[in-house]
Amino acid sequence: MREIVIKITDNDKNTLKKIKRYLRYDQKYSIKLEIESKSNPNLSKIKEVVEAFNIKDIRERYSYIYDTVCTYLDNEFKKKKLCDFKNNQCIAVRNGFYCNSNHGCCYGPKRGKCKNLVNNKCKIKSISCKLFTCRYLKKNDIKFVIKDIPLLNLFFNYKQKYIISYSIFVDKKEILEKLIKSK
Numbered sequence: 001m002r003e004i005v006i007k008i009t010d011n012d013k014n015t016l017k018k019i020k021r022y023l024r025y026d027q028k029y030s031i032k033l034e035i036e037s038k039s040n041p042n043l044s045k046i047k048e049v050v051e052a053f054n055i056k057d058i059r060e061r062y063s064y065i066y067d068t069v070c071t072y073l074d075n076e077f078k079k080k081k082l083c084d085f086k087n088n089q090c091i092a093v094r095n096g097f098y099c100n101s102n103h104g105c106c107y108g109p110k111r112g113k114c115k116n117l118v119n120n121k122c123k124i125k126s127i128s129c130k131l132f133t134c135r136y137l138k139k140n141d142i143k144f145v146i147k148d149i150p151l152l153n154l155f156f157n158y159k160q161k162y163i164i165s166y167s168i169f170v171d172k173k174e175i176l177e178k179l180i181k182s183k
């Protein structure tokens with residue numbers, strides 16, 4: 001396997017594009033980063049993409065991507081308090097955008113409380129649920145799109161991106177199987 005060395009400088013905006021060129025031949029190459037600047041704003045995203053690139057087993061690679069993106073999304077919601085629960089009601093419910101519920105969008109007027117919500121915690125890991133933001137958040141420009149998340153944008157084709165977006169209520173294991181079949 002050939003090793004490609006990629007240097008990270010202060011403002012190199014093309015590193016992800018460079019890596020994308022090698023993705024077609026990903027089983028022939030590995031990537032080594034030479035980090036000359038730690039102030040590159042994309043450094044952590046580049047590191048994650050390189051980590052995924054260097055995992056040659058597809059199941060393992062998808063699992064790494066899945067977990068890394070889920071952690072990123074969990075942290076964004078938590079750090080920025082996007083759903084801003086107060087007295088058990090999220091900001092969308094408090095503003096009348098969602099039905100009166102203590103469970104935010106894990107509750108629907110017709111479907112009721114999601115069966116995966118147990119003791120106020122989701123017992124599965126659905127990347128589609130984690131990517132979802134409701135009408136209220138979207139109205140306030142809070143949304144997550146696949147093209148802005150390099151790990152999802154670079155490693156998956158159109159059909160796989162559809163699966164990632166629309167597998168609400170579906171657990172990691174099942175989504176991974178679908179992604180592998182659609183490679």
Ligand code: SF4
Nearest residue numbers: 083090092104105134
């Ligand atoms: S995404 Fe919207 S509806 Fe769902 S919990 Fe967050 S604020 Fe509430």
Ligand code: SF4
Nearest residue numbers: 106114117122129169
């Ligand atoms: S599967 Fe989705 S809707 Fe159901 S509890 Fe989990 S996050 Fe909520």
